[in-house]
Amino acid sequence: ESVPRLREVPRLPPDTTRESFDRAIVELRDSLGAENVVLNDKPLEDGWYIEHPNTHDAFHIVDQEELVCSAVVYPESTAEVQSIVKWANKHMIPIYPISMGRNVGYGGSAPRVPGSVVIDLGKRMNKILKIDAENASCVVEPGVSYFALYEEIQRRKLPLWIDTPDLGGGSVLGNATDRGVGYTPYGDHFANHCGMEVVLPNGELLRTGMGAMPGKNGADNPTWQSFQPAYGPYSDGIFSQSNFGIVCQMGFWLMPETGHQSYMITFPHDNDFANIVEIIRPLAQQRILGNIPQLRHVIQELSVTGLPKSHWFPGPGRVPRDVVRKHASSLPCGDCAWVFYGTQYGDPASIKTQLDMIKSAFSKIHGSRFFLPSDLPPDHYIHSRAAVCSGVPVLRELDWLNWVPNAAHLFFSPITPTRGEDAKIVHDINVRLHKKYGFDLFPTLCVAGREMHYIANIIYDRSSQDEKRRATALMRDLITEAAKEGYGEYRTHLLFADQVAGTYNWNNNALMRFNETLKDALDPNGILAPGRNGIWPKNFRGKGWQL
Template identity: 70%
Template sequence: MGSITESKPIPYIEEGVYSGAPSRLREEADKTLSTLLSNRTVPTTQPRKHGVRLPPDTNTELFELAIKDLQAKIGAENVEVNDKDLDDGWYMDHPKTHDAMHITDQEELVASAVVYPSSTEDVQTIVRWANETGYPLYPISLGRNLGYGGSAPRVPGGIVVDLGKRMHKILNIDGDNASCVVEPGVTYFRLYEEIQARGLPLWIDTPDLGGGSLLGNAMDRGVGYTPYGDHWAMHCGMEVVLPNGELLRTGMGAMPGPDGADNPTWQSFQNAFGPQVDGIFSQSNFGIVTKMGFHLMPATNNQSYCITFPDDDDFEAIVDTIRPLAQQRILGNIPQLRHIIQELSVTGRSKSSFHSGSKPMTREEIRAASGSLPLGECSWVFYGTQYGPPETINQQLAIIKAAFSSAIPGSRFFVPEDVPQDHYLHSRAKVCAGTPVLRELDWLNWLPNGGHIAFSPIAPTRGSDARVLHEILKAAYARHGFDMFSTLCVAGREMHYIAEIVYDRSDEKMKHRAVRLVREMIDECAAKGFGEYRTHLLFADQVARTYNWNNQALMRFNETLKDALDPNGILAPGRSGIWPQKYRGKGWELGAEDIEMKHLGPKMEAPEWYLYDPNYTIFNYTTGGTRGDVGVGAYNVATNQTFDCYAGDVDLARPGDAPEWHNCSVPDTEFSFSLDTNSFGLRQRWICDNAPQYTFLANGTVELPDTALGCNTESGQKWCLYGGNTIRPGLTSPLTIRPFPPWLPGSPYEYPDRCVERSDYPTWEIRALVYEHQGAAQILSFNYTNMMNGIVSSCSLPVNETLTRATSHLPRWISCNASSPSGSREISDTFVQFDADYGILALKQSWKCHDNNVNDDEPEDYHGLGYLVKPLQCSERVQYGGEMSGSPANYTCTLPTTNISGYASYDLPLPVVPHTLYTDSCTLNSMNNTVLRLQAYAFDFPADTPGGPATASFTVSNPGPGDIYAIQDIPLQADGQWHACATDTAGSMPWQLQSCAYFLNSTSGSIGFKFQWYCDDRDPFHAILFTANARGTLSACRNAVRTNTACQYSSPVGLELDIANVSWQSTGEPMNRGPEWPWV
């Protein structure tokens, strides 16, 4: 954690910092930073509560492999994993990993990594990499879009592409054409200083703060304050990387110039020929703009001024006065109308210097406080600038003064010479003459640790409409306890109403209030037809839904474009509420009801707890008392872990009271129990790879009356035993917990003697297992010991049984010829499953348990189910289909002494068994830079039918993991066309193949194969898809054995499948493994 007053040195352009401030503003920057530091009560850097926030549908291992791959492409130093503490910094030293003005938890909308491209080509490489990995990219120019989300990715764990850090060149300034071309990292400060250094008579149009990106601000349709203040309208020509990595130029740039140079009219004419596509890239996620042209304003004479108005109620008349002046082009620029509270805040003084207490200042208090300022007591201030020759300016000012004086009595007129040098009017005069400044930061000091978000609706420039909008906002601010900072950018037909919300970033409750305020204003304004033109990324979904004419026709159009341009959904999903099909409707959207951040994305698979016998007990409970000792044993399905939770002398809930939550002996685990209702609850908190802390609650009611069997009263004490109950998490829907045992549906509950304890569940020890492969027949036999009772049994399959292969059928249970030893636990049935391909064994038994305390003599049925988790280690490698290298007719696989555990419920989750031939070898690294060799050992071409049907069998060997895949009896068409692989009834193909295609020309001997296949990369829920292509030529009948009808190739042809450039992707879903073992 850093110091409250700690900050890095201010960066300056002259020191080589592309995003720094100009040294001419050194005094202003020092003062701004000093004031911000003095207003902090907490450090900007806080210790992280969680590790790296991963992208969706991945795990740490895959993420690390993908990042290494990107580092190899872009340079290790240009890809940074976001694993350090998050520093909010300040405007001139802002974060690239999250929103410095975070309105939600700092670690919610946070990047997993940041990548720094240096060129358009780098951006294309990054985009193609994202399409391979499926990871979402969030491009930023500089990340200074503060108030609207800053650098934060909308999907937590997204990869931020920081374009500005290494792409900040001013590519061209054309003094004659009054235009420029810039990269994303060029700031208003940088361009201004460069123009001044060249001595060109040109202005830039700058927003309130000069540290932003020209390109980024225009893409978000930001505004400035000269006649060129519509920044999007002033752009001319773009270079765009599309979501598939292709490159596009818009406007005249689509036509090459002479000798391959840029078109000389690229920055002269916006529209060119055909549809004007530039607009689809603004405020969208349809491409990454890497170059952008702008028109610059020729320098001219100018005069800034301001006009004050006495009363709040003058607002409607002010707007109605502005409208004709703007429509007639008498007003020289896009003027600002600001409420007087902005004049208080822009002094840099805190609210506490004007007002005591935390409640919002009243209008009367604000107006009274304004009396101490140079403009005197007032309610509204209008800032404008006129341009042109002095005589033109004077004529225009006379018209403006007369219009406002006539419409609003008490109006007063000021020019910069009328106010002190530190007054805001001097700063406005610079901005309106194209000189960028830092002054606008001062109002963040209104509250400690000041953060802000902007609410930005559009309304007609009509007094009555402006009044309706203003009253909606004023009432909402009052309801939620915020001071209202109103700034209006007023044009002839519409006005941007920018309402700022200032909050303390360290105050979570205040931030929640701010979110509620914005969400309410979005819907209330939309109901009157006022929509936001720009919003914080947290509210984009809600705002997008307000533009819902004709059943969301606009959004449906945007989604159509998104899915066509970005089918993999990798580019800024959720930007402006536009979600690709991959995310759409799957829990990522946020709406009016989402005040606090929820778990984004598909709902996490919540753990299921299985309460196992006999540890869910109440004991040492005195009959009639309210306290006792409680213990519970649980099995967490999600983590495959068991745990015992115990607490002594706890309140068991008195009649009518709600049960209390008690900490138990397991960290971050609590439970509750009510004796009155027999209700039980269990909840846990934990941290996931790609999610913050979550709490899941499982609860239910044990439906056992107080006198039921399972509860005994001895010497005034009560002892109860409940077990074998599955409880599922549910925050709103309690689930019924069934009484033990769940595998005896409908049987009477008789349990006084605890006939089968958990320790009694059998563990089988497999001994002397022999698997014989005798041609087509497969025989399995083994001896095993039941570790519960020490009885040794044997199992052998009937001679006529052939073990089923999981590659073509589900394994089936086969009755085993097993001994049935005598004893109190009599084995009644034994079944076995065995997969010859993978060497996986399962054993299932049923047995009788004589309960000596039950009056009748009928035994109860119990079942055990066990699995051998590891495949058999055979004396020789088992290849696909049991084929052996060297192919002896008979061979055996033996197994050393091995334990498999039995479980007493089919409902219990069971160990995941290996399900590929790769075991742990099929990883990205093992497949990279290797060659799969295709060995043809039987291509049969009918000699008398050139181009006719043929058949082939061959093997593919992978020297990486050493696996061999045998593909048998493929019917071939030798016509030189691509065909899908298929087998006849006697053939087979490895199930890992996702697709297989071939072409073959028997005349030329040309041959080719394409494969796609899956491997599990040691994570069964994140398969990797590999691709390989091969082409080659077979010399006619080379090394062949000729017959009357065929030319048979029986020796390897050396055809190689090169997968050095591996294509891979994380599917995010259980992969298509073909037929499954039932327990996988």
């Protein structure tokens, strides 16, 4: 849908006059080429996942025109990124880097400060710089998607897997920088990166890890993608979920291909939840579970078919539990409450041994049922999970988007220990507050041996002011109530960054003071992504920017 702009365009950066903005843009165009600096002055189009906008948040939860940039720039090289950063420092214009901008549910490609200049790195910096089959690693630029990396590996016929999130259209580098997750044994994307090239907020260029040592005759260091921390402070972590640098290259480890077997286990009762978590913990800690399995509520078996809510339930409001039950009964999963998707890895004999242990462990829950993909129809969702869990990027998860008209996603993503008791507290808060605000609860739990990501997917109609207001209120309450019990989010939408950062306030906000100290040292002019992850540079602090 294309909506005419109501406000003056383009939206100016804060404290910038139109004249000085125009002058700055002329200068930028001179240096990058006019076609690579595009003003955001046309109607905003939400598009869809594949044709997503880089002008604003396609999944807007405030006014569509609220979180907009003033312009988008398309650098071609690291050197051009450096010159954009220097330009921003000169003109004191905030810049906001994105790799591909498919951060749907967390802000898309919108900048936190309206009127910032978005640096769309991915459009022209999209090269796979290296695939090292011996070292099982690669180096990519920001514009390399999971699909692109996957296809190149297939083309070269290498026995390597990538690890992909549920949707394969994102940026390998961008997702890792935001500490996203996937589902093979290499699912912790940031933990499986090795080496970065980063433009600092002052325009300087840094290589982290072994990349900080020149290779022979000026080559890249031969160990750059082999060893993460190198010598001295290991600083890569501070470039994730931060506004301390612009990552222009990043190395990743690739997994040697192996055998795999996905499966699904169903559990009959809503209150089996805590027991399921208790059974997963030792299996995961002992690495019998080979990857990060997902646990979902049965309502998701309805939504992943791609059929809208209206198909299942014509009424307004939430789908009643007994309606879900009735429909589930006629789906392959049957009348159940929880659905567990796992995958085992290795040779057939080890997979068999593992599956025997897993079946026996879960059999303690009365009424649990075990399915292999071959037990399920060819259009069942499990085949898409099996793909993702063996490193094949898919788009199937997009089917969720059909649940309501004009559907948009907003993720509530707290972490709990993998312990029934803790998980239940967070789940109960979700149940209660989703009910209060009238949203179906879609929890996807990515369960590791010690912690689980509890991802609640709030799906709302972005054409409805009322739904947006309720979705926002639900998020705010969820964050507050979880924090009261000691549970915090690992990631959040731009607009809730301040609130979430504010819950990490031990010792009178020691962490935020520390982050601000680093920010001010690295970005004295406060030009790089102000407000991202709740970190405001000193020129923005105390001026009402926090939400």
